[in-house]
Amino acid sequence: MTLTEAAPAIRLTGIEKWYDAGDAAVHALSATDLSVADREFVVLLGPSGCGKTTLLRMVGGLIAPSRGELMVEGVQLWAGEERRSEAVSELGMVFQDANLYPWLSVEDNIALPLELKGMGKAPRRAKAHELCALVGIGGFEKRWPRELSGGMRQRAAIARALSYNPKILLMDEPFGALDAMTRDAMNLELQRLWMETGKTIILVTHSISEAVFLADRIVLLSPRPGKIDSIIDVPIPRPRRGEVQATPEFQQIALSLRQRLSEIS
Amino acid sequence: MTDMTNTTDLPPAPAPPVSQARNRRRIRDSLLPWITTPLLLFILIATWHVYVRVSGISPFILPAPDTVWTEWLRLMTNPRGWNHTYWTLYATLTGFFWAILIGVSLGVLIARIRWLEVTLNPFIVATQVIPKVALVPLFVVWFGFGVTSKVIVAAVLAFFPILTNTVLGVKSIDEGHRDVMTSLNATRWQIFRRLELPSALPYIITGLEVGIVLAIIGAIVGEYLGGNQGLGRMLIERMNAFEMDEMFAVLIHMSLLGFVLYFSVGALRKLLTPWHASAK
Numbered sequence: 326m327t328l329t330e331a332a333p334a335i336r337l338t339g340i341e342k343w344y345d346a347g348d349a350a351v352h353a354l355s356a357t358d359l360s361v362a363d364r365e366f367v368v369l370l371g372p373s374g375c376g377k378t379t380l381l382r383m384v385g386g387l388i389a390p391s392r393g394e395l396m397v398e399g400v401q402l403w404a405g406e407e408r409r410s411e412a413v414s415e416l417g418m419v420f421q422d423a424n425l426y427p428w429l430s431v432e433d434n435i436a437l438p439l440e441l442k443g444m445g446k447a448p449r450r451a452k453a454h455e456l457c458a459l460v461g462i463g464g465f466e467k468r469w470p471r472e473l474s475g476g477m478r479q480r481a482a483i484a485r486a487l488s489y490n491p492k493i494l495l496m497d498e499p500f501g502a503l504d505a506m507t508r509d510a511m512n513l514e515l516q517r518l519w520m521e522t523g524k525t526i527i528l529v530t531h532s533i534s535e536a537v538f539l540a541d542r543i544v545l546l547s548p549r550p551g552k553i554d555s556i557i558d559v560p561i562p563r564p565r566r567g568e569v570q571a572t573p574e575f576q577q578i579a580l581s582l583r584q585r586l587s588e589i590s
Numbered sequence: 591m592t593d594m595t596n597t598t599d600l601p602p603a604p605a606p607p608v609s610q611a612r613n614r615r616r617i618r619d620s621l622l623p624w625i626t627t628p629l630l631l632f633i634l635i636a637t638w639h640v641y642v643r644v645s646g647i648s649p650f651i652l653p654a655p656d657t658v659w660t661e662w663l664r665l666m667t668n669p670r671g672w673n674h675t676y677w678t679l680y681a682t683l684t685g686f687f688w689a690i691l692i693g694v695s696l697g698v699l700i701a702r703i704r705w706l707e708v709t710l711n712p713f714i715v716a717t718q719v720i721p722k723v724a725l726v727p728l729f730v731v732w733f734g735f736g737v738t739s740k741v742i743v744a745a746v747l748a749f750f751p752i753l754t755n756t757v758l759g760v761k762s763i764d765e766g767h768r769d770v771m772t773s774l775n776a777t778r779w780q781i782f783r784r785l786e787l788p789s790a791l792p793y794i795i796t797g798l799e800v801g802i803v804l805a806i807i808g809a810i811v812g813e814y815l816g817g818n819q820g821l822g823r824m825l826i827e828r829m830n831a832f833e834m835d836e837m838f839a840v841l842i843h844m845s846l847l848g849f850v851l852y853f854s855v856g857a858l859r860k861l862l863t864p865w866h867a868s869a870k
Binding site: 385386387408410413414416417418420422424426427428437438440441469471485 | 764766767769770772773774775776780784785788789791863865866
């Protein structure tokens with residue numbers, strides 16, 4: 326252990342979530358500890374009801390934890406029910422639905438965060454243009470979101486999350502609504518983006534192959550109440566290509582995940 | 591910057607060549623009203639004309655279309671006619687303006703603040719259930735025979751559909767769209783300006799379309815009951831003087847005014863919400 330070891334990008338200590346459901350409280354996530362290193366790619370995997378989305382939304386500042394401490398880039402994110410805005414600005418969220426605003430063009434959607442931060446129109450447009458090229462939708466800046474395919478919309482949503490250059494990307498089943506072929510292509514793209522931009526990424530999925538393909542570490546969650554079941558390292562070298570799914574190493578990790586998932590769900 | 595190499599995620603392919611039959615149908619649907627509307631209008635007027643001629647009905651009950659047409663042309667060239675038109679238009683648009691201002695802002699507040707909705711709802715329903723036209727004499731007593739009472743009647747009638755549609759619009763905002771604003775740390779004003787207003791706009795415009803029609807009704811009913819200005823007043827005067835052809839001309843003039851206002855508001859839909867399915 327050296328003194329210069331970097332602080333984790335995200336650290337959860339005893340984070341817990343209860344939901345009110347009429348007279349009974351639902352235990353969505355029991356006390357959870359987790360550290361995510363800078364530039365790490367962590368995938369949260371688990372069956373539905375395991376609290377993986379709840380966990381991500383707490384890290385993203387969308388719902389307050391009932392208990393525990395959540396540090397983002399060394400800043401405490403939640404003070405009770407209140408969010409600390411300086412911590413939120415290091416976070417970029419990508420949702421299962423692209424959630425683009427239909428009344429804005431693609432470039433205005435991508436530049437929306439910059440507009441909210443008060444950046445002028447010309448630099449905003451220039452940045453949106455650059456981001457469109459980065460995520461592979463160059464030439465579609467002036468289109469309406471409805472004119473794009475599902476995969477392209479999700480690319481635009483990623484560009485929007487990257488626009489203000491947050492250190493951390495939080496992705497909630499970003500490719501869950503896409504067909505299998507588009508999904509594989511998007512996984513390759515995401516890996517490339519991650520390697521090019523040096524972001525820390527936490528991604529939620531219930532696809533085993535997506536998890537193994539993308540992750541440095543897979544956090545497997547089990548349901549009722551949601552808790553971390555195990556954490557699996559994925560030592561497959563990068564950049565991983567589509568064919569990696571056929572290697573024995575990949576297959577073996579996927580198989581053991583599948584077995585464990587069927588035991589806990 | 592890497593270029594895209596995959597082929598599985600292409601944009602939607604350009605539409606295949608539309609079949610001849612579909613093309614024909616589209617042309618037919620867009621041209622049809624331009625033929626049928628004048629045709630139906632012609633049939634209506636011709637029936638009216640023939641009926642007046644054949645039945646020998648008294649012109650005090652139903653004047654012939656050609657005399658109505660002459661009277662309408664006289665109305666159009668008469669500065670007094672335009673003066674009345676001006677006052678009706680003024681009362682309608684001023685009332686409509688206040689209805690929009692109060693209806694939209696109150697609607698946004700009600701949709702956002704739960705306790706406000708619970709508190710105000712019984713009163714809003716009550717004001718809606720009361721036949722507001724019955725209150726017009728009261729408004730005349732309170733606000734006089736001048737244009738103010740007409741403006742208020744127009745505003746009161748137009749207010750409700752604008753309010754309810756605004757509430758519906760703001761409440762229908764996609765939760766995911768809200769999440770985006772929350773995750774971007776947007777202020778309340780930014781959320782209103784960049785999300786709630788544009789998202790609710792198609793609903794608000796529907797409210798405006800209903801509202802403008804009610805505003806005209808309000809202004810004219812207000813004019814019936816008091817004062818000496820406006821098309822409503824003019825209509826009553828003509829009726830009392832048994833000048834039926836002129837009364838019909840005023841009636842047609844009012845209808846045309848209604849058409850113009852209604853379609854102007856409708857044009858807002860294409861102008862302000864070109865992205866929305868309702869604009870097609």
